[in-house]
Amino acid sequence: MKKLFVIVMLLMTMGHLSAQQAKYVFYFIGDGMGLNHVNTTEMYLGEMEGRIGIKNLLFPSFTVASYANSHSASNSITDSAAGGTALATGTKTYNNAMGVDADKNPVESFAEKAKKAGKRVGITTSVSIDHATPGSQYAHEEHRSMYYEVASWLPKSNFDFFAGSGFLKTNKTYDGKDAPELFPIFEQAGYTLARGVNEYKAKRDGAKKMILMEKADADQGSLRYAIDRQPGDLTLAEITESAIDFLMKENAKKGFYLMIEGGKIDWASHANDAATMVKELEDMDNAVKVAYEFYKKHPKETLIVITADHETGGLSMGRSSGGYTLNLKALSYQKQSIDVLSRYITDLRKEGKTTWEDVKALLGEKMGFWKELQITWEQEKKLRDCFEETFTKNRAKFDENMYSRSEQLAAVAKEVMAEQAHLWWSSGSHTAAYVPVYAVGAGCQEFVGKMDNTEIIRKIAKVSGVKW
Numbered sequence: 001m002k003k004l005f006v007i008v009m010l011l012m013t014m015g016h017l018s019a020q021q022a023k024y025v026f027y028f029i030g031d032g033m034g035l036n037h038v039n040t041t042e043m044y045l046g047e048m049e050g051r052i053g054i055k056n057l058l059f060p061s062f063t064v065a066s067y068a069n070s071h072s073a074s075n076s077i078t079d080s081a082a083g084g085t086a087l088a089t090g091t092k093t094y095n096n097a098m099g100v101d102a103d104k105n106p107v108e109s110f111a112e113k114a115k116k117a118g119k120r121v122g123i124t125t126s127v128s129i130d131h132a133t134p135g136s137q138y139a140h141e142e143h144r145s146m147y148y149e150v151a152s153w154l155p156k157s158n159f160d161f162f163a164g165s166g167f168l169k170t171n172k173t174y175d176g177k178d179a180p181e182l183f184p185i186f187e188q189a190g191y192t193l194a195r196g197v198n199e200y201k202a203k204r205d206g207a208k209k210m211i212l213m214e215k216a217d218a219d220q221g222s223l224r225y226a227i228d229r230q231p232g233d234l235t236l237a238e239i240t241e242s243a244i245d246f247l248m249k250e251n252a253k254k255g256f257y258l259m260i261e262g263g264k265i266d267w268a269s270h271a272n273d274a275a276t277m278v279k280e281l282e283d284m285d286n287a288v289k290v291a292y293e294f295y296k297k298h299p300k301e302t303l304i305v306i307t308a309d310h311e312t313g314g315l316s317m318g319r320s321s322g323g324y325t326l327n328l329k330a331l332s333y334q335k336q337s338i339d340v341l342s343r344y345i346t347d348l349r350k351e352g353k354t355t356w357e358d359v360k361a362l363l364g365e366k367m368g369f370w371k372e373l374q375i376t377w378e379q380e381k382k383l384r385d386c387f388e389e390t391f392t393k394n395r396a397k398f399d400e401n402m403y404s405r406s407e408q409l410a411a412v413a414k415e416v417m418a419e420q421a422h423l424w425w426s427s428g429s430h431t432a433a434y435v436p437v438y439a440v441g442a443g444c445q446e447f448v449g450k451m452d453n454t455e456i457i458r459k460i461a462k463v464s465g466v467k468w
């Protein structure tokens, strides 16, 4: 009798354990997404409802909310390649290294282990598929800028699904030598190429493995910012839907691992463009919603983890000039990214004979200045001085940052917007600030407590039963 009791207990425990095993894993990486990026977005949404306080996005309200250190092996401040490598392989490395350790030896990623264990694997992003964060999941190169070499690892990975804007280099090596065009190589390796969601839908049935990209006439460097989105643009939510559809289409008996990067939270933060950042973060939350719908159908077998590779911009909520106040609602009057505003300004400058009144009208329409937002004398002087310098004296000046180059006047307008919102950016680069970690679903309790960034993927391996 006692023996029977023990056996029954054992079976019950095993049942419990297997119920906790994460057969389906979603791993969202918000590139550059610090705690204040999330907090700013939620407080902005609260203000938009006419009140003080936050309006919850979906993922920050998940069962577990914790945080992690992001430093690399070579510096307190990581870049996206070393950060991506830590998040993909559980190994710290030097800045710019992708999928190799500090001694430049390749390290196997969890994605590669999961594939070997029979899981289906998807790697997706809102930037190019050969970029630092996605590349760290499948490539092993000494430097992240070796785009052709990075993409050459794709067929070797044999992963089932890739998605993003496209590829940065498809026929030139890092040294600038001519090299065989990659797309035919992908096809020979059994990949079907689809440009846009409609083409994906048309080709999915006959496809064994898939690479989904933005349409051929679109920018292959990244998907368009959410704030600038045009009808028909590929979105991160659509990528997530397509990935789930594809990974599940052939009876994923052993489940899947799907990495989804919100890559342009980082880009907008390098540019210190808060309104654009907030929309990018909301946009990643929309992609998380798609994963969450899947979770609701398979709650006992699904794990969703969200984190970031590092913080970008040193974003502070508050500045001396604003006192004890925030005015995040101001961001809602910015109608496009600063990149696009810069193009409008270039057009005006090229037209010639542009007056200060013309510029005021543009900034009113696109940024809400002198309309919804009261512009102070100092702010107007700053804008006008820049106008005199760059228009009247026609000395075109550009403000450069990591991923964009904008007219000086657009850069000043962006500063004025930050002053209006009472936000402060301390850097145009990355910082060593903690990054958030959120989790829901099977095994999510593993993510309680402060972590090092290398622990996150190891915990994912543990709860998904993949041997490390």
Ligand SMILES: [Zn+2]
Residues within 6 Å of the ligand: 032, 080, 266, 267, 270, 312, 402, 430
């Ligand atoms: Zn960055």
